Amino acid sequence: MTLPIETERNHALLEWYAERGRTLPWRLTTDPYPVLVSEVMLQQTQVDRVVPHYERFLAAFPTVERLADADFADVARLWSGLGYNTRAKRLQETARIVAVTGWPKTADALAALPGVGPYTAAAVASFAFGERVAAVDTNLKRVLGRWHGEVLNGQALAAAAATDIADDAASWNQAMMDLGATLCRPRNPSCDECPVAAWCAGPDTYEPPRSQPRFEGSLRQLRGSLVRRLVAGAASIDELLPAAGFEDDLVEEALAGLIDDGLVVEDEDGYRLAD
Numbered sequence: 625m626t627l628p629i630e631t632e633r634n635h636a637l638l639e640w641y642a643e644r645g646r647t648l649p650w651r652l653t654t655d656p657y658p659v660l661v662s663e664v665m666l667q668q669t670q671v672d673r674v675v676p677h678y679e680r681f682l683a684a685f686p687t688v689e690r691l692a693d694a695d696f697a698d699v700a701r702l703w704s705g706l707g708y709n710t711r712a713k714r715l716q717e718t719a720r721i722v723a724v725t726g727w728p729k730t731a732d733a734l735a736a737l738p739g740v741g742p743y744t745a746a747a748v749a750s751f752a753f754g755e756r757v758a759a760v761d762t763n764l765k766r767v768l769g770r771w772h773g774e775v776l777n778g779q780a781l782a783a784a785a786a787t788d789i790a791d792d793a794a795s796w797n798q799a800m801m802d803l804g805a806t807l808c809r810p811r812n813p814s815c816d817e818c819p820v821a822a823w824c825a826g827p828d829t830y831e832p833p834r835s836q837p838r839f840e841g842s843l844r845q846l847r848g849s850l851v852r853r854l855v856a857g858a859a860s861i862d863e864l865l866p867a868a869g870f871e872d873d874l875v876e877e878a879l880a881g882l883i884d885d886g887l888v889v890e891d892e893d894g895y896r897l898a899d
């Protein structure tokens with residue numbers, strides 16, 4: 625009897641993952657809290673940089689309740705070096721909700737939490753709660769596009785992911801991340817080493833992502849430096865303006881954005897990190 629192509633391909637993929645998958649600290653647990661911490665850290669940061677931050681963060685805040693109770697300044701201090709501090713703020717907001725209401729156990733319900741988008745929700749739902757749902761990010765989009773021989777977006781991408789996913793969604797999502805990171809790279813994929821080459825249309829299907837704006841001199845860089853300064857304690861506008869090294873109106877714009885995002889508050893002493 626001929627097996628469906630998805631079954632044969634997934635069998636080869638999961639066998640490869642069992643033998644060659646990367647050993648990462650968050651893969652040693654199905655507890656939703658460390659899984660969520662790792663996924664939020666990984667949203668815009670490379671694996672190698674995330675590992676030491678993840679270990680320090682969990683040593684300081686080993687449970688969702690400890691993170692919920694922490695001062696945001698301590699959270700921001702441990703987040704320092706990962707960038708995108710809004711992620712840390714939203715993660716703590718989520719911890720404060722979950723500490724009271726408990727964990728939502730489906731991707732749809734998880735996606736209602738602060739800072740938890742569809743990808744992160746699907747990753748946590750599959751890794752922690754065993755839901756059969758694909759964690760669709762740019763890696764998965766690229767690999768699926770190559771399997772199917774066409775750039776997939778929107779409904780077509782969701783449909784392909786739903787058809788191709790294995791019953792063991794957690795292992796499948798992890799295996800696809802590893803395949804995309806180690807063999808099916810954006811440029812120069814290693815098709816001759818690939819466990820699923822027999823069921824793939826080939827590497828030509830690839831749509832390069834839009835290039836990232838420059839970090840140096842950006843508002844993002846300024847926001848990060850202001851948060852790092854405020855980790856040390858409250859500061860007045862007169863202290864922040866000269867130290868920032870940017871035009872005054874840009875510093876004020878950055879502070880306004882940090883206040884809007886709930887990371888910083890302004891009071892009679894000047895500016896400080898939110899609680």
Ligand code: SF4
Pocket residue numbers: 767770771807808809813814815818819820821822824825826827828
């Ligand atoms: S055969 Fe090549 S293009 Fe296809 S999944 Fe493997 S590495 Fe990617």
